[in-house]
Amino acid sequence: MTGPSIAGPAMRLRGLVRKESLQILRDPSSISIAFVLPAILLLLFGYGVSLDARNVPIALVIENPGSETGSFAASLVGSRYFAPAVVRDRRAAEQALLAGEVDAIVVLKGDFARRLWSPAGAPIQVLVNGTDANTARIISGYLEGAWQKWLAQYAMDQGRALAPPVTIEQRVWFNAEVRSRNFLVPGLIAIIMTLIGTLLTALVVAREWERGTMEALMVTPVRIGEILLGKLIPYFLLGMGGMALSTAMAIWVFGVPFRGSAAVLFLVSALFMLAALGLGLFISTLARSQFVAGQVAIIVAFLPAFILSGFIFDIASMPRAVQLLTHLIPARYFVSSLQTLFLAGTVWPIVLANAAALAVMAAVFLALTWRKTRKSLE
């Protein structure tokens, strides 16, 4: 059972790691946070949440039907972004908007055909339900695009020059299909690893304080470094396991392209895991009850990772002060690395800068934990 060569620190560490691993394996909540929760979150965000506009119900008011309006209506019907319903008068369309049956109203005025060829151009009126600002912006953008496209096409068909001579040709890089899933899923990996690294470790150390086992441990010849390593190693492995699962699901279940280097992904993930674990351990040295540790971990790690990491909300469009704040969030660097590695490939300037930031944060959190933890009950 025990080789004679192993002694002192190594033996103590082995004991602690084995203990922790057994506890993880027997505790259904650890396993579910590490493996079941990631799977659920991935399925939820992969299939359920979409930031794309597709088959958006709109009401199309045509006050004076004619060939021009018919052509535009046909272009909207043909688009996969919209599901238009043609109504005769404006009032009915407004009713539908209020009832939430449509998300936008497009009004083609009675003089549409006449003014189409005038220098000022024919105005179309677009009313968008602005309750969800994000969706509203997307819909109005798409409508604008649809209008421009139809206009260009129609002018060409009619062989007439149009007021705006410039044609827009869109080309989307990195995410050619413009699928939100492609950037949501890699970002989600950061959220999942924050959960495992910070929340789980914060809870398990606090649990040792609550159950009085820490007190018993401290009266053995064990050193603080060994106690910390004994926590780091098993949870590091658990986190990397969760990472591997999420990556595999991203690639093979959701078909997210992976264009970077797997080795780099592994290294950056390892750095992020250390930073997350460092933060978790630091929280648990300060809060010795599971309840407090859990609350703090959610507030300082999970929520920022969700909101301020660029996972869902674009950092560049945040207020300046908030943008500065995001630099303190480890997940920010990881989300950026993940999105780059998955969608663009190994872009060294980005990956290296992020990796450096993560390494600094991991070092700071672990050093703070080391300094703060004493073999003492005070």
Next chain:
Amino acid sequence: MTGRPEAAALEAPAAAAPVVALRDVHKRFAAGSRTVEALDGLSAEIGAARITGLVGPDGAGKTTLMRLVTGLLAPDSGSIRVLGLDAAAETRAVQASVGYMPQRFGLYEDLSVAENLELYADLQGLAGAERRERFERLMAFTGLGPFRTRLAGRLSGGMKQKLGLACTLVRPPRLLLLDEPSVGVDPVSRRELWEIVRRLVGEGISVLWATAYLDEAERCHEVLLLNEGRLLAAGPPSRFSARLEGRTFAVRGEEAERRTLLDEVRALPQVVDAVVKGRDLRVLLSKQAEPGYLESHCRTLQAGRARVTGVDPLFEDAFVALMKEQPATSAGRPARGGPSSRGAAPARTKTAAGRPEAVIRVEGLIRRFGSFTAVDGIDFQVARGEIFGLLGPNGAGKSTTFKMLCGLLPPSDGRALVLGIDLRRAAAVARGHIGYMAQKFSLYGNMSVLQNLRFFASAYGLTGKARQERIEAALEEFGLFAYRDAVSETLPLGFKQRLALACAIMHDPGVLFLDEPTSGVDPLVRREFWTRIDAMAEAGVSVLVTTHFMEEAEYCDRIGIIYRGKLVAAGTPEELKAAHATPQLPEPTLEDAFVDLIGRYDSEHPR
């Protein structure tokens, strides 16, 4: 035993250099805005190869002292030398040679018995053949052998305690520190623990044993008596009690008038302490009492004729005498002497005396959990104004029975009637007549005394004027008026207990259920508590109490012993003791009787 230290005992005979020496140790803690002097200039010594009992009321500084000796805390001033080392400076060296079992045993409940031991062997650097040999010894020593693969969380309290001990003994320590190891552990396991520790001392290990049980203190070689961070007295327990020679008596009156007698005896000016002890009252007189004092006064009591006999003083008498003769230094302690039954008794009508009326009636009660029968056909009755105790080891079915009687768990079969109401049919109605006080005092810690009382009054459906009157009466009865705005969490333990009781009886219940009411509470607080319970019983309330605590069982009118799901014995404490008297042990204690009964039952009913 393998390893280093046992040689120490041979080099250091009992009288030689102490293993621990404390000099003028101070330790303060910040508790909110104020500082608490946990240890206030403590100087003491702990001798080698003996059991030193660390005794004192709750909050006396026992755990702080243990943590200082192990180096888990550093003193603010003063010196602590442990095994010749400075505990604050050479902490690691100290920790390498002491074993420490904290209050909750420090076990990983989701690891098995063997895995817990493996962990501690790894931490203590015990390997190879030495480890295997040591494990075999420890398994044999503690009787845990058959349970190697069982998760620690699934062990009974007694087995957990033994495993906790085994973990600290993986590498034999020179000094073993046990912090209240027998709290929540049944008497049989408690005895086994004593046996194990005595053997360890025989092997040369020194033991410091913190305890709130005074009968345990009596079995130690030496006792350190702490109070409010100071050393009140030290020495062999016999020396403590010897000082009270000629001041302790047993008073026996008419069975039915026992509580009236207690009240009257307590009211005598020279009586320091009087408690119910089975059939008798145990009385401690002050130093000033002249010979024959008790006899002459007993003749004039209303309770009728009482016989007085001198008895040997116990450590508990000495403890109570020392504590009560202390000037009250802080407002924290409950009033000395406790309330008189008369004054405290809530005005309740007593039923026509003489006719015993079964208020609680339990008939063939059975509770199964799957294939396991936790309670296997229990019958008993509790009369009006009677205090009935349920005793039994952990896992015997005590709590399950209790929960069924409170209407918290439906029985699988049989009947439980409280005040004639069938708990199976109308548990909610029955609960309206039941007062229930849980072990941990179910109070709202962050609410004030008044807010707690208001909440419980409302919870019991009291409103308006009735509620106000009841709350005022409770503040008055329980002496909580001065504390009405204090946050209940910050109350001293004794007051917390008063408040919990006050909340439990807000609705004037006819039946009171107490679940391990005084575990972890010091003897003075316990006395005060039982005085109140006595008063309530006197006023006609029936009390059902579960306990581990033999002294507490002595306060009961009758006790029932539950073991392996059955009521194996019931009767007055005196009857149970008499039934287990042997030529070797003509006057067994209740604990002796209990241990004997369990042993006999096991041999007659092999599993």
